[in-house]
Amino acid sequence: xxxxxxxxxxxxxxxxxxxxxxxxxxxxxxxxxxxxxxxxxxxxxxxxxxxxxxxxxxxxxxxxxxxxxxxxxxxxxxxxxxxxxxxxxxxxxxxxxxxxxxxxxxxxxxxxxxx
Amino acid sequence: xxxxxxxxxxxxxxxxxxxxxxxxxxxxxxxxxxxxxxxxxxxxxxxxxxxxxxxxxxxxxxxxxxxxxxxxxxxxxxxxxxxxxxxxxxxxxxxxxxxxxxxxxxxxxxx
Numbered sequence: 001x002x003x004x005x006x007x008x009x010x011x012x013x014x015x016x017x018x019x020x021x022x023x024x025x026x027x028x029x030x031x032x033x034x035x036x037x038x039x040x041x042x043x044x045x046x047x048x049x050x051x052x053x054x055x056x057x058x059x060x061x062x063x064x065x066x067x068x069x070x071x072x073x074x075x076x077x078x079x080x081x082x083x084x085x086x087x088x089x090x091x092x093x094x095x096x097x098x099x100x101x102x103x104x105x106x107x108x109x110x111x112x113x114x115x
Numbered sequence: 116x117x118x119x120x121x122x123x124x125x126x127x128x129x130x131x132x133x134x135x136x137x138x139x140x141x142x143x144x145x146x147x148x149x150x151x152x153x154x155x156x157x158x159x160x161x162x163x164x165x166x167x168x169x170x171x172x173x174x175x176x177x178x179x180x181x182x183x184x185x186x187x188x189x190x191x192x193x194x195x196x197x198x199x200x201x202x203x204x205x206x207x208x209x210x211x212x213x214x215x216x217x218x219x220x221x222x223x224x225x226x
């Protein structure tokens with residue numbers, strides 16, 4: 001009954017080798033988010049999509065890009081992963097944009113290792 | 116910029132104890148405050164959401180309060196159980212459609 005599904009659960013890549021993380025949702029939510037969480041740190045927002053409207057946080061590195069081909073799927077592309085990009089990547093969804101009662105629903109995350 | 120602080124960073128309690136986790140934030144212009152649970156190596160599970168106009172929310176053994184003017188929230192867990200062991204994160208949602216998270220409190224409930 002998973003509602004936000006992230007694949008793969010664990011991803012190992014080599015320094016500089018492009019990698020793509022995927023997220024799908026069965027909630028039909030309009031908004032999808034990508035967060036990066038490094039060990040013992042707070043999750044940090046990288047991007048969000050409101051429908052097809054892409055929003056990039058100001059301090060998200062250029063190395064990170066995202067695609068949302070349809071409502072259900074969203075991808076995070078890391079063009080040239082560095083050692084500092086090793087982290088848990090969390091996908092989340094919400095029904096609408098900013099609102100007082102909007103909950104976020106998170107996937108289980110993809111743990112990325114860079115060798 | 117909004118900053119969210121959680122104290123303590125880690126807490127160990129014997130089973131059955133009631134406990135309080137603390138969260139503070141610097142900018143009171145928030146839409147809501149949310150408490151999440153995160154198990155090791157897993158994603159986040161939403162526990163409670165308090166709208167900016169509300170003072171508290173309850174779900175089972177959990178009660179969260181919000182004092183927006185002082186920039187504080189507490190999560191009260193009654194009759195703690197070993198299954199409550201996890202990291203608890205609070206987050207505030209701002210008008211910029213962003214959730215600002217604290218670094219969490221790692222709770223261990225000892226049987």
